[in-house]
Amino acid sequence: MRPSTSVLVATAIISVTACPDHSNYQSHPHLAPRQTITSNPGRNATDWSYEASYNWGRIKPAYELCQTGTQQSPIAIGNNIGLSNYHHPNFTGYGGGNVTGNFFNWGYGPAFTLKHSGDDWTDLPSMQFDDETVYLKGWHIHAPADHSVGGRHSKAELHMVHVTAEGHERAVIGIRIDPGSSDSEFFAQLPQPLIGFNDTTQDVGVTVDMRAALAEVNDLSEFWTYKGSLTSPPCREGIRWFVARSVLFVGVEQMRDVLRVCTYSARAEQEVWRHEINSA
Ligand SMILES: *[C@@H]1O[C@H](CO)[C@@H](O)[C@H](O)[C@H]1NC(C)=O
Ligand SMILES: *[C@@H]1O[C@H](CO)[C@@H](O)[C@H](O)[C@H]1NC(C)=O
Ligand SMILES: *[C@@H]1O[C@H](CO)[C@@H](O)[C@H](O)[C@H]1NC(C)=O
Ligand SMILES: *[C@@H]1O[C@H](CO)[C@@H](O)[C@H](O)[C@H]1NC(C)=O
Ligand SMILES: [Zn+2]
Numbered sequence: 001m002r003p004s005t006s007v008l009v010a011t012a013i014i015s016v017t018a019c020p021d022h023s024n025y026q027s028h029p030h031l032a033p034r035q036t037i038t039s040n041p042g043r044n045a046t047d048w049s050y051e052a053s054y055n056w057g058r059i060k061p062a063y064e065l066c067q068t069g070t071q072q073s074p075i076a077i078g079n080n081i082g083l084s085n086y087h088h089p090n091f092t093g094y095g096g097g098n099v100t101g102n103f104f105n106w107g108y109g110p111a112f113t114l115k116h117s118g119d120d121w122t123d124l125p126s127m128q129f130d131d132e133t134v135y136l137k138g139w140h141i142h143a144p145a146d147h148s149v150g151g152r153h154s155k156a157e158l159h160m161v162h163v164t165a166e167g168h169e170r171a172v173i174g175i176r177i178d179p180g181s182s183d184s185e186f187f188a189q190l191p192q193p194l195i196g197f198n199d200t201t202q203d204v205g206v207t208v209d210m211r212a213a214l215a216e217v218n219d220l221s222e223f224w225t226y227k228g229s230l231t232s233p234p235c236r237e238g239i240r241w242f243v244a245r246s247v248l249f250v251g252v253e254q255m256r257d258v259l260r261v262c263t264y265s266a267r268a269e270q271e272v273w274r275h276e277i278n279s280a
Helices: 005-014 023-027 050-058 210-215 252-260
Strands: 036-038 098-105 110-114 126-129 132-142 156-163 169-179 202-209 223-229 237-244 248-250
Touching (some): 126 169, 132 169, 156 252, 202 210
Parallel strands (some): 169 248
Antiparallel strands (some): 036 202, 110 132, 126 132, 156 169, 223 237
């Protein structure tokens, strides 16, 4: 179904930023745990919408890659694609896992950015793969999931965004989220009630154990990986994606709490081209 123009306009107004390019989230101060501010963190409205993601390339020349790119994300992961034997992520640099930062809603779902000092990203938890080190900048949730596996979309997907030492987005861990039989400890840490998609001006300082999210998907011991892109305009490439094979299961009420504060935020799946899925 095609959304009406008024729906598109309303979506544009509450839209805040590109995913996973969260550079503009750094424009507001980081809070101490339990501090809450209501302010305008300076998130800009966007000229694109998820409801029309198949046509982002026609909006303006700067979005051309959304149409012409050769490694666009997300993609469908087939049942017959084996797991990756290369690019194993190493989380030793995550340490104990507790990190302090701002919890908020990015306009489409729950999100969090880590506190860090100035332009120095290297004091953040680090992940290594191959000979690269990248730093955890933050995370956000999409609903439904961006990546389908075996033709099925999970209810939501967590994106853990990692940057280079210079602060450029370089690697994203995608973790699918579905309702299961017991609560997730990772989600249980988040301040309740979760901040709604309409309330993009609120920030809450919290400490979150990021190891919990990894532990709930077996530390990505099994994963798919490929060369991909940002999943919203300008669709820049050069992002290594890691998609966990394990699903992060949350309780039914936890799932509903997450879905309540999310709005539709999955980009149409892109044709597989030069993604080199699971290749060395
Ligand atoms: C918002 O958009 C303006 C104009 O494009 C830009 O100069 C500014 O840096 C943007 N602000 C943020 C926080 O991204
Ligand atoms: C992971 O990285 C740490 C250093 O951060 C290193 O000591 C360790 O050997 C690495 N583990 C693997 C399996 O490569
Ligand atoms: C992380 O924080 C939680 C809650 O404050 C605490 O119970 C836990 O011991 C901390 N973990 C580490 C490894 O410091
Ligand atoms: C979101 O905001 C719009 C516009 O202010 C309002 O009409 C709508 O009821 C709100 N939706 C929710 C779920 O709060
Ligand atoms: Zn994302």
